Amino acid sequence: MLVSGMFRKLRLILLIAVLVVVSLNAVLSQIRTTDWNTSLWVVVYPLNADGREDTQHYIDSLKESQFDDIERFFTKESKRYQLNAEAPVQVMLAPQLKEQLPEPPENPSIIGNVLWSLHMRYWSWRQDSWQGPDSDVKIYMRFFSPDNPKRLRHSLGLQKGLIGIVNGYADVEYQGQNNLIAAHELLHTLGASDKYDPATNWPVWPDGYAAPTQEPLLPQTKAEIMGGRVQISPSIALIPPSLEHVVVGAATAIEVNWQSGE
Structure with a gap:
């Protein structure tokens, strides 16, 4: 009985310790990503969300330069607010991820959202095709064919975890809007x-x-x-x-x- 009680107390202490570490890490990440002392490293991970050949052809043709307007946008706008940063955001393109990310709940609830967020952050930790410098923010860009009849789901950004999910069309004519959505979700991860x-x-x-x-x-x-x-x-x-x-x-x-x- 005494051993069982001590074991329960030990589990509780460990759980509290984990929660404290996670909470502290979230706070420190938020401070670090919005102090703007150094460039924010953003990595874009493309995914073929509908499995179509035309979507894959577009992903195969992607170049890092196609995301340069995100960098230009943050540089231009930060200067309007006298931010002392030459390049507040730097965007890099990772190799395509083959495994699809966890789908957000269709009918979200508080508990459902929390569970999905934890699942998403765990998935993000396990699935990483990027071999460069450690990223500050990860943007998962899910590409769909413009001919796909399904309506795209809402894109979203997670402040806890610094993760953005963009649902966009796999066509050069839509890349400007894809990048706009990516910038929107990136700002969500930073607290906007x-x-x-x-x-x-x-x-x-x-x-x-x-x-x-x-x-x-x-x-x-x-x-x-x-x-x-x-x-x-x-x-x-x-x-x-x-x-x-x-x-x-x-x-x-x-x-x-x-x-x-x-």
Whole structure:
């Protein structure tokens, strides 16, 4: 009886120790990735999500330079906030992963989301085709054929684990939007929040607008990165074709430590 009680206490102590280590690691990772003292190393992992030949052909043709606009976007926008970083983000392309990542729950719940997040982080730890410098953030880019009739699921970013999942189309005409989504999810991993109405997917004023104080307010000519769309009129909001038409708004800049919230 005494041994059994001691064993339970030991298990509890070990569990608490693991939770403390995990929590401390998450806090330290968040501090490290948003202090902007050094470049943030982002590795993109392509996956053939629908198994089609045309999707595979596109993945086979991918080059690291096709993700350069993500780097240019972060460099340009960080300079607007006087961030002292020559290259705040560096993006590298890993070899294709063959094993598919765990699918997020169809009907998410708190427990379901937690379990999936843990599963995803474990899967990410086990599946790694990258042989270069250690990454700060991993972006899994799941490619689908433009001819695939299935509607793409929502992309997402995990702050705990520093993981982004992008569902995109395997075509050069869509790579600009794929990179836009990747930048959006990357900012999620750094603590940025969505700035659009989930019911309509339209940006929420003022934080979701690129130019919230312009007069007249509409039409907007660019999108705020976490707002996701350019509000053209009260009834029209368009997804921009690339990061050239996107800015980082003040609220997002505060969330990722580009400027003070005071």
